[in-house]
Amino acid sequence: MNISPCRYDQYRGRFLTGAISLALLTAHSFAYAQSTDSDTIPRLESTECVTEALTELGADCYTFHGHENWDEPGDNRIQMPVAVIEPENGEADDVPVFFFPGGPGYSSLGLRDYMEQLRKDIGNRTLVTMDHRGFIHSEPALECPDYAAVSPYHNIIHTPAIASSLDPMKRLEAITSEVEACYQKLSDEGIDVAQYNQYAVARDVDEIRQLLEYDVIDAFGSSTGSGTVLSFIQYHPDSIRAAILGWPWFNHLRNRAPVDEFYTAKQTFTDTLALCAAEDEACREMLPNWMLAVDRARRTLDSRPYIVDVGGDDGDGETLYFDGAAFLDTLYLMLPGAYAELPSLLADIQAGDYTRLREFFLIDAYDPEPEAPNYALGYFLAHVCSDMGTNRPTREDSIAAVQTEPAILGFEPPWVCGWWGEDGDLPAEHNDPPVSDTPALAIHGQMDPCCGTRWSEHVRQTMPNLQFVEYQGLGHNPVNECRSTMISAFLDDPYEPVDDSCKNEVALDPWVIEPPQ
Numbered sequence: 278m279n280i281s282p283c284r285y286d287q288y289r290g291r292f293l294t295g296a297i298s299l300a301l302l303t304a305h306s307f308a309y310a311q312s313t314d315s316d317t318i319p320r321l322e323s324t325e326c327v328t329e330a331l332t333e334l335g336a337d338c339y340t341f342h343g344h345e346n347w348d349e350p351g352d353n354r355i356q357m358p359v360a361v362i363e364p365e366n367g368e369a370d371d372v373p374v375f376f377f378p379g380g381p382g383y384s385s386l387g388l389r390d391y392m393e394q395l396r397k398d399i400g401n402r403t404l405v406t407m408d409h410r411g412f413i414h415s416e417p418a419l420e421c422p423d424y425a426a427v428s429p430y431h432n433i434i435h436t437p438a439i440a441s442s443l444d445p446m447k448r449l450e451a452i453t454s455e456v457e458a459c460y461q462k463l464s465d466e467g468i469d470v471a472q473y474n475q476y477a478v479a480r481d482v483d484e485i486r487q488l489l490e491y492d493v494i495d496a497f498g499s500s501t502g503s504g505t506v507l508s509f510i511q512y513h514p515d516s517i518r519a520a521i522l523g524w525p526w527f528n529h530l531r532n533r534a535p536v537d538e539f540y541t542a543k544q545t546f547t548d549t550l551a552l553c554a555a556e557d558e559a560c561r562e563m564l565p566n567w568m569l570a571v572d573r574a575r576r577t578l579d580s581r582p583y584i585v586d587v588g589g590d591d592g593d594g595e596t597l598y599f600d601g602a603a604f605l606d607t608l609y610l611m612l613p614g615a616y617a618e619l620p621s622l623l624a625d626i627q628a629g630d631y632t633r634l635r636e637f638f639l640i641d642a643y644d645p646e647p648e649a650p651n652y653a654l655g656y657f658l659a660h661v662c663s664d665m666g667t668n669r670p671t672r673e674d675s676i677a678a679v680q681t682e683p684a685i686l687g688f689e690p691p692w693v694c695g696w697w698g699e700d701g702d703l704p705a706e707h708n709d710p711p712v713s714d715t716p717a718l719a720i721h722g723q724m725d726p727c728c729g730t731r732w733s734e735h736v737r738q739t740m741p742n743l744q745f746v747e748y749q750g751l752g753h754n755p756v757n758e759c760r761s762t763m764i765s766a767f768l769d770d771p772y773e774p775v776d777d778s779c780k781n782e783v784a785l786d787p788w789v790i791e792p793p794q
């Protein structure tokens with residue numbers, strides 16, 4: 278496998294997390310809980326930028342003040358940083374583009390290259406970006422740094438959800454105790470965690486739109502941020518002209534029973550093998566059973582797991598266990614960098630040859646103390662669980678799901694919500710499919726098991742003006758010239774069919790039939 282630690286860093290951007298000190302957390306929370314500010318709410322104040330990157334980009338920076346609970350305003354307030362970045366030539370088109378960050382809870386405000394890419398995508402338009410409520414630069418920041426060590430999304434390959442034991446129930450317990458502790462911590466700080474959801478965020482953004490005196494906006498969502506864009510369309514339909522749904526993760530689909538969504542995503546692995554078998558006769562000869570190859574490799578690893586000791590020789594190391602479920606979880610996260618070698622890797626595993634698994638499982642990148650510099654992990658959990666509403670599973674539901682399919686432990690996080698303390702404060706229709714004539718362009722990567730075109734095919738049933746494109750050979754957050762060309766053209770005329778002839782400009786990597794020496 279040619280998945281180096283550098284490539285690991287490339288693909289963990291959606292999952293990496295961080296923490297601030299407990300002392301700062303406590304101080305912030307106390308000041309927030311005691312707030313009795315009687316100034317006008319909502320309001321927008323001109324302030325210094327919260328990151329050097331925003332200053333370097335010449336952003337006009339503000340702090341937004343709003344109610345934590347818009348429907349029943351009380352003493353609890355929120356503050357959010359907002360940045361307005363004009364085009365370099367100073368002549369912006371009339372409709373600004375509001376960026377909806379994903380994660381959920383991932384702050385891009387300190388990432389200049391990330392924001393430069395967004396500016397390239399939207400062309401000669403004003404970019405409005407922000408940390409949503411609960412993010413690291415907002416107040417309160419919903420921080421639960423201890424969750425980083427066990428989260429399937431933020432510790433990735435070596436999380437206890439995947440590798441701490443061969444017993445799925447023991448792996449489950451390692452995660453759920455931290456979920457419970459996070460909920461209790463935030464509640465003890467006086468935070469109404471039920472208010473941290475897409476319904477409330479959509480209201481925040483619309484209040485900001487009005488305070489900036491924009492009649493309508495265009496919206497650009499990233500991953501779970503695309504789900505928030507759909508909520509904005511649902512609750513504020515007159516405030517939006519058009520939407521970019523980037524590599525979308527929509528809550529009304531992700532909140533299905535986790536086993537259902539896992540097997541839908543798993544199909545991407547077999548689709549990848551189908552490409553190899555169709556394009557390369559040697560691949561078909563190596564894997565004549567390519568439709569069954571993933572499940573056969575899983576069965577092999579279940580009968581003889583890959584086990585490795587990590588962490589040094591001073592008695593502070595640990596043992597990592599990788600069975601068939603762990604293999605599928607790892608492949609789900611790493612497919613964009615691993616797809617070309619997947620057929621021969623599966624053939625090796627079926628033959629009992631595990632020599633390439635050390636690199637596949639990134640053993641040399643093991644970190645005993647993972648952190649998450651850009652994530653508010655409490656917000657991550659609050660958002661995921663609150664947006665489930667009454668669809669939030671019980672503990673019995675999640676335990677039964679793990680017993681049925683252990684691989685969901687390292688898959689998507691909604692199953693953990695059985696250990697979260699309460700449902701989100703949402704309208705009953707929050708998880709309904711969106712019904713709207715708003716024009717939208719959805720962007721997908723071919724090698725993204727999370728967020729493939731099935732999402733758009735489903736959404737287009739009730740959003741007839743949705744177009745979607747799949748970029749060959751790319752994964753989550755695909756970046757290529759075609760992306761910027763299509764987004765800019767779409768925003769010029771959202772009802773005009775976009776030219777997607779460039780969607781295959783990134784060539785597929787050559788299939789690796791013989792393992793690398």
